[in-house]
Amino acid sequence: MAFTEPEAKALGALSSLDLSHMLTVRELCRATGVPETSVHRALLRLSRAGLAMGTPQGPARWRCTDRGRLAITRPVYRDYARTRP
Numbered sequence: 001m002a003f004t005e006p007e008a009k010a011l012g013a014l015s016s017l018d019l020s021h022m023l024t025v026r027e028l029c030r031a032t033g034v035p036e037t038s039v040h041r042a043l044l045r046l047s048r049a050g051l052a053m054g055t056p057q058g059p060a061r062w063r064c065t066d067r068g069r070l071a072i073t074r075p076v077y078r079d080y081a082r083t084r085p
Contacts, residue, residue, distance in 0.1 A: 001049055003077065006038040012080035014052055014064035015072045022054075022061035 003011065009032040014023065023031065028039050043062055046052035051068035054060040064072075072081045 001051075001071070003071075003080075004042065006032070006034045007042040007046055008072070008077050008080040009034055010039055010042045010062075011046060011051060011064060011068050011072045012077070014062060015069045015081060017063065019063075022063045024059050024061055026059075028062065 010028055013028055013031045017023065025036060025039050025043070028034070028043075029036050032039070034042070043052055043054065046068065047054060049067075050065060051071055052062055052064055054062045071077075
C-alpha cells in the first residue's frame with residue numbers, strides 16, 4: 001500500500017510513540033501540521049489496512065500497530081519515520 005503524505009505523516013508520528021501511548025486527532029494535527037479532515041481520512045484508511053487502531057470511546061486515541069511500524073520503515077518513507085524520544 002502506497003501512502004499519501006498525510007497518511008505517512010500520521011503513521012510516522014504514531015510509530016514514534018511508546019507502545020502504551022496514543023494520540024488524539026487534534027494531537028496528530030499539531031504533530032504533523034496536517035489539517036483535521038486529512039488526518040481523519042488518513043486514519044480511516046490506515047485503520048482499514050490494519051496499520052493503525054483507535055479506541056472506540058471519545059475522544060478517540062490512536063496508536064500504530066506492529067504492521068504499521070514495519071510499513072513506515074520502508075526506505076521510501078524514511079523521512080516520515082521518527083525515532084522514539
